Amino acid sequence: MRISFHGAAHTVTGSQHLVEVNGSRLLLDCGLFQGRRADTYERNLNFHHDPRKVDAVILSHAHIDHAGNLPNLVKKGFDGPICSTRATADLSNLMVLDSAHIQESDAAYVNKKRAQRGEPAIEPLYTMQDAERAMGLFKGVDYEEKFEPIPGVVVHFFEAGHILGSAGVMLEIEEKGRKIKLCFSGDIGRFKLPLLRDPVLPQAADYLIMESTYGDKSHRDPEIAFVEFRDVVKRTLERGGKVIVPAFAVGRTQELVYHLNHMMNLNEVPAAPVYVDSPLAVNSTGVFRRHLECFDEETRKFVESGKHAALDFKMLTYIKTVEESKALN
Incomplete structure (x- = not known):
């Protein structure tokens, strides 16, 4: 070999x-x-x-x-x-x-x-x-x-x-x-x-x-990052502001959508329109929906309860046309 x-x-x-x-x-x-x-x-x-x-x-x-x-x-x-x-x-x-x-x-x-x-x-x-x-x-x-x-x-x-x-x-x-x-x-x-x-x-x-990109780094607990994100969203929406989040189309966007879904479902932040404005992110989310076998147990239970979709909720819009994207500006 x-x-x-x-x-x-x-x-x-x-x-x-x-x-x-x-x-x-x-x-x-x-x-x-x-x-x-x-x-x-x-x-x-x-x-x-x-x-x-x-x-x-x-x-x-x-x-x-x-x-x-x-x-x-x-x-x-x-x-x-x-x-x-x-x-x-x-x-x-x-x-x-x-x-x-x-x-x-x-x-x-x-x-x-x-x-x-x-x-x-x-x-x-x-x-x-x-x-x-x-x-x-x-x-x-x-x-x-x-x-x-x-x-x-x-x-x-x-x-x-x-x-x-x-x-x-x-x-x-x-x-x-x-x-x-x-x-x-x-x-x-x-x-x-x-x-x-x-x-x-x-x-x-x-x-x-083995990859070692973060081999010399100590990551913070993801829960801490989630709490900080939730607090920023809550504070910004309560003062009438807008939250703009740049995110990778595959992975990070879907994590953010999932978090926002949970936060609004539990009334942890004010209900507000959420827009995903990226063709690749929108199409990638479609692939996520087809592969529930890759989701963790918590997400599967959330979906299988029949009350929720992991990556869709009432206030969420996936932008699919150039005209819709321009209308956001």
Whole structure:
């Protein structure tokens, strides 16, 4: 077995790890390096391995720094299965297509500037068509369901609690009569966050590939952050103000909606209109609704009571058109 690291090493983004075993190649994640265009374009464009020789991809979750370079991998010749949880497959369909739209728009903007300087045009890193081809290779798998993406390697996903569908990956490898357990953590979530299940601690492994973005940080109790948020919302609404919250479209937006739902349901804050004004956030929330199996026990009980929806309530409006968005201004 040979493992090589092609991203998320000495940097946070660009997660991509190649496992070579039994004459086959398995890629763990295929993410974009993120940052200034001048610093990342070439790093994302060129792989340090031949995509045509990769037999399968295992995807831990849908964030762009883990899934965002899959269309380029396909563009460069990869045509094997992309295995993920079912929720990750659905979220990736949104995230990767959104990324492709950004790649095309970004290239158009750069080429306009280059034309003014008499410089040749550049191609987008990948196109919507490349992204659609990549999505056609996805294979959704249930948590804890064992499957064999390449000969001699049995894989299962376990809950990572990071975003909807996120997973750690356990690989049971048999090579030349030797059995090895290799664990890939993916991105690890926090305990006691709303909506999603807590991370599951993996069983013993011989080798561990683990993210360490917050390895030297001590997070505050999420309950403290919730109380502070509730107090700001209450104080602002009581004086007739408006609360504007910038939030990531996947994960954070849904957490905020869930908190606001609870606060208004319990009369902890004044009832007030709530608007989610982001196409990606609106579409992502639709994926959340389809995957209640990823919700924690508290959220499932809240939904199954028959009185509530986790991500919908009377005062909430999801903005779906440009006209509706402009009307908010």
